[in-house]
Amino acid sequence: MISYxxxxxxxxxxxxxxxxxxxxxxxxxxxxxCVDSFSVGKEVEVYCHLHIRQDETLELYGVxxxxxxxLFETLKGISGIGPKAALRLSSLGSxxxxxxxxxxxxxxxxxGVHGIGQKKIQKVILELTGKLKILHQGNEDxxxxxxxxxxxxxxxxxxxxxxxLLKIPAGLDSLQKxxxxxxxxxxx
Numbered sequence: 001m002i003s004y005x006x007x008x009x010x011x012x013x014x015x016x017x018x019x020x021x022x023x024x025x026x027x028x029x030x031x032x033x034c035v036d037s038f039s040v041g042k043e044v045e046v047y048c049h050l051h052i053r054q055d056e057t058l059e060l061y062g063v064x065x066x067x068x069x070x071l072f073e074t075l076k077g078i079s080g081i082g083p084k085a086a087l088r089l090s091s092l093g094s095x096x097x098x099x100x101x102x103x104x105x106x107x108x109x110x111x112g113v114h115g116i117g118q119k120k121i122q123k124v125i126l127e128l129t130g131k132l133k134i135l136h137q138g139n140e141d142x143x144x145x146x147x148x149x150x151x152x153x154x155x156x157x158x159x160x161x162x163x164x165l166l167k168i169p170a171g172l173d174s175l176q177k178x179x180x181x182x183x184x185x186x187x188x
Contacts, residue, residue, distance in 0.1 A: 004045070004048060005021050008043055014035065015032060034062075047065060059083065063091075070162070084115070088113045089110065089116065101125075131163070148165065151182055154183075156186060160186060164185045165182050169181065
């Protein structure tokens with residue numbers, strides 16, 4: 001799984017860049033406002049999501065930070081929201097701004113996003129109400145990181161693993177206990 005790329009931009013289009021990383025060129029789709037901030041010859045770091053289409057074509061979608069990647073993956077998890085729509089939505093603002101708009105039911109926050117109509121906006125608001133929590137930025141201890149990695153290895157998405165860990169009782173100290181409790185919660 002490719003989750004991060006650091007390299008030099010060797011080409012760019014309206015919605016993608018191609019980076020030279022270790023002699024290999026990676027085409028990474030980005031939000032339009034993100035593409036504009038990169039230029040050919042510039043060194044870039046991009047957090048990526050590898051998407052496998054039905055025709056088995058591999059596509060990389062990139063964002064500028066780990067927080068934005070988690071937001072992108074949360075949006076992509078909504079039925080009817082594909083990777084390009086999730087990319088456009090995730091570029092609207094920070095996770096906190098989106099959480100506030102969703103809590104208020106503010107559909108105007110999402111207005112004007114190409115390819116996303118009023119019905120999909122309402123679906124996004126409905127499905128994400130209460131789900132977008134502010135991550136403990138930098139407060140995750142090594143045990144949480146190990147538990148997330150273990151849950152991902154068991155087939156959970158990173159986002160689902162984090163959501164399950166947020167719901168486990170405080171005070172569980174061993175990795176095994178955290179994973180076991182998170183599995184119980186995730187199966188509900």
